[in-house]
Amino acid sequence: MQERLKQYFQHILPPVDFCSLRYVNTRSEKLSVRQNVAVPPTQRHDVGVMLTVINKGGLGYAATSDVSESGLRQAVTQAREWAQRSQGRMVIDLSSIVMPQPRGEYASVVQQPWESLSLSEKIELLSREAAQCTIQDKIVDWQTSLWNVQSEQIYLTSQGGEVNQLIQYLVPSIRVVANEGVNTQSRTLGGHGCARQGGLEVLDQIGFFGTGSKLAEEALQLLIAPNCPTECLDLLLAPDQMTLQLHESIGHPLELDRILGDERNYAGTSFVTLDMFGTYQYGSKLLNVTYDPTRPEELASYGFDDDGMPAKKTYLIRQGLLQTPLGGLFSQARAGLAGVANARACNWNRPPIDRIANLNIEPGESTWEEMIDSIKRGILMRSNLSWSIDDSRNKFQFGCEWGQLIKNGKLTQVVKNPNYRGISATFWRNLKRVGNQETYEVLGLTNCGKGEPNQAVRVGHASPACVFANVDVFGGV
Amino acid sequence: MQHYFYTLTDILDRHLQPNEIYLCHFTAEQSDFIRFNRAKVRQPGSVEQRYLELELIDGSRHTSGQTTLTGHLETDKDRLRRLLAELREQLPQVPEDPYLLYTQTVHSSEMVAKNTLPKAQEVFIDILEETQSYDFVGIYAGGGIFTGFANSFGQRNWHSNYNFNLDFSFYHEKDKAVKSAYAGFQWDTKSFQDQMARVKTQFEILKRPSQTIAPGNYRVYLAPAAVHEILHLLTWGGFSLKSQRTKDSSLRRMLETPTQTLHPSVTLLENTAEGIAPAFQAKGFVRPDQVTLIEQGRYHSPLVSPRTAKEYGVPTNGANDEESPVSLDLAAGSVPMTEVLKTLDKGIYINNLWYLNYSDRAACRMTGMTRFATFWVDRGEIVAPLSVMRFDETLYNLLGDHLIGLTKEREFIMESDTYEVRSANSARLPGALVEGFTLTL
Secondary structure (H helix, E strand, O other), rough: HHHHHHHHHHHHHOOOEEEEEEEEEEEEEEEEEEOOEEEEEEEEEEEEEEEEEEOOOEEEEEOOOOOOHHHHHHOOOOOHHHHOOOOOOOOOOOOOOOOOOEEEEOOOOOOOOOOOOHHHHHHHHHHHHHHHOOOOOOOEEEEEEEEEEEEEEEEEEEEEEEEEEEEEEEEEEEEEEEEOOOEEEEEEHHHHOOEEEEEOHHHHHOOOOHHHHHHHHHHHHHHHOOEEEEEEEEEOOHHHHHHHHHHHHHHHHHEEEOOOOOOOOOOOOOOOOOHHHHOHHHOOOOOOOOEEEOOOHHHHOOOOOOOOEEEOEEEEEOOEEOOOEEOOHHHHHHHOEEEEEEEOOHHHOOOEOOOOOOOEEOOOOOOOHHHHOOOEEEEEEEEEEEEOOOOOEEEEEEEEEEEEEEEEEEEEEEEEEEEEEEHHHHHHHEEEEEEOHHHOOOEEEEEEEEOOOEEEEEEEEEEOOEEEEEEEEEEOO | OOHHHHHHHHHHHHHHOOOOEEEEEEEEEEEEEEEEOOOOEEEEEEEEEEEEEEEEEEEEEEEEEEEEEOOOHHHHHHHHHHHHHHHHHHHHOOOOOOOOOOOOOOOOOEEEOOOOOOOHHHHHHHHHHHOOOOOEEEEEEEEEEEEEEEEEOOEEEEEEEEEEEEEEEEEOOOOOEEEEEEEOOOHHHOOOOHHHHHHHHHHHHOOOOOOOOOEEEEEEEEOOOHHHHHHHHHOOOOOOOHHOOOOOOOOHHHOOOOOOOOOOOOOOOEEEOOOOOOOOOOOOOOOOOEEEEEEEOOOOOEEEHHHHHHHHHHHHHOOOOOOOOOEEEOOOOEHHHHHHHHHHHOEEEEEEEEEEEEEEEHHHEEEEEEEEEEEEOOEEEEEEEOOOOOOEHHHHHHHHHOEEEEEEEEEEEOOOOOOOOOOEEEEEEEEEEEEEEOOOO
């Protein structure tokens, strides 16, 4: 297909300042077993192409599922018409932007291909794990699932740029629900956030096997637990809640297109302003945050973003000091700030915008035991359940599946419905311990939503466990 | 597009083996998207996409696959044949499904809309001219949406719809803005200008010095867009029979405790007849004109997908797999819109809520933020814009004990979601006056 695409692209190239072709060919399959019954498998084959034209200060795109030469020709004509119409009306001064002409490739590392097990073997694998969830009648719902995605992406530019990327990832999931009366409690594998690049080896990496019965036991423990108290406590967050905290209150506020106002009608703005980069103390000195597309197992690793910028690890926050925004080529030019390669599109039919990619908190020095020992009165929370934050990404309220009180350096009572609330601008300054490599987990989500038109993209997050001082926590009613 | 889809299904009919059944769902759109920021263009473009989902059934085994279509018959015939062969190869490996349910009674239908939309390239000049002196941000999404269904029993359904949705905000400073939408099926420059004039009037109030209030309980007016956010959260499994039977529905206290009710003025329907979504779902079941979800404050009926229907031995009402409503309808109340400020007297006028989620799902307790134009009202007059606040409140307070009244007039809201496809969901809703609304941060 690649050679054919290159030929078509050469044939349809219009006389414009810049033209690019972005082809995406994705095959995916979802398998699931719910309450010991296999849900019929679904597969999806999605192919299409986006043509982008920049000419005389105007920009336009057109995307189509018709990848024939005539389809591409029609698309490039539409894109060119949009570019002509938008001349002199763009919010971006396109003359200040030099489009890259990248050459390179990237491929996910896969040790055990999805196809190495037959369909029936994979359903059997899910059935075995599901069967382990039903340890008591109070377990009223349980589901195991796997979603495999293999996506080939080709990016060509009118000046000879050519990038090939093959991304493969696996999204495993387990959810167990326990009920008694009006009380229902659930536990999930990693708060639904265990996606990674790779093949079936991911299941071993994230501890998929044998987790069903453990989650069921924990859901039953939550059923008989008291509500989380309403109190100001030290808060120990496990990595499967840290990733959500990081995502919502560092990732989104640092997106440069939000800071520039593009998202104000939908996803929102940011409490971060352009003048804060290089001067603003975002968190305590223990806070080190990186954009890191180089970890092969992490969900949003890639070689180049969708504007052709090469991706490399960059510190966004170092020792608590805000340094670099999450902004791609266009936003960097608009803001006059250096950024990262994070212009990403969710598919062939949506244009690239600034996105969180892999966003990580670098490990610190505290062991798990040291963190618990350090807490006189506090609470451990695991696995995200609920999330809500204002449009400036400042006032947040998050809920977790699992809470456990900490008294005088010891984990004690399990509590249900644990929630906490805070303000991003002060919360991270109260970061008082960062876990070491032993507490560090690489996780990932597939449903980060943003953009007009809307786009849901995959994001990778890696984090150690962390302790925050003086957080308002509360429970259910 | 309709003829093309039927041509493909004819091919499927010919390639089917005697023991096989197929269900086929087609979705396509020709969309224009123009993104704006600061009354200029950020990203303009067009998208043409066609997807076909095929479910192959043999006995009680079934499997499904989706493919993109190019619009070229020979290429698409090949894709379809390949998909059929792949599904056929998979079938023996798939366990028998005790919950398989498909309709064998043929209910064909056709709803062919006329395209009266102007070219988007022309509309955007109107938009830019009307917004030049403002900090205008948002998106125009418009064009045709096409949905089809076919099965091997001969059922054929078609639904086309040409609409547009300009979803936008006027910003004053920081997070002070008025949000609105101009949506419909025919672009009318005069109506558009009238809508803009209304928004600009509200925008002027934002220029007053903003006020900050302390957390606490307040008397509030929730405009229809804010009520929509609350009801939208309930669509996450609230009305689903599967969620109810697995004890996961956020409305289960209403189900299991007869004394737990909402205000008697709350009657909520899934009103397919008045919505803009197709009257058939992806498996070919036809939706009734209305399903009453809540009647006079009491829980009435769930939404039931074919799969759930088979599992629990109840009739399906044509719900989608997620069992979430797509054409919500909350009955009107008795408070005239013109009396809202007077009735509110002293409190908060909330135009929009944002980022709702459950803080205690079992108690249907939800949290979220005020967003866009939120005003402090005193003696029945808007006094000043307010800074954003977080709320945390149960539905049983919001639309139950603490509900003062719903407005007599309702708004028709066309959802502006464009994740993967342009949404055909809609809602017809009144505003709500509420006592003791809890703000926490």
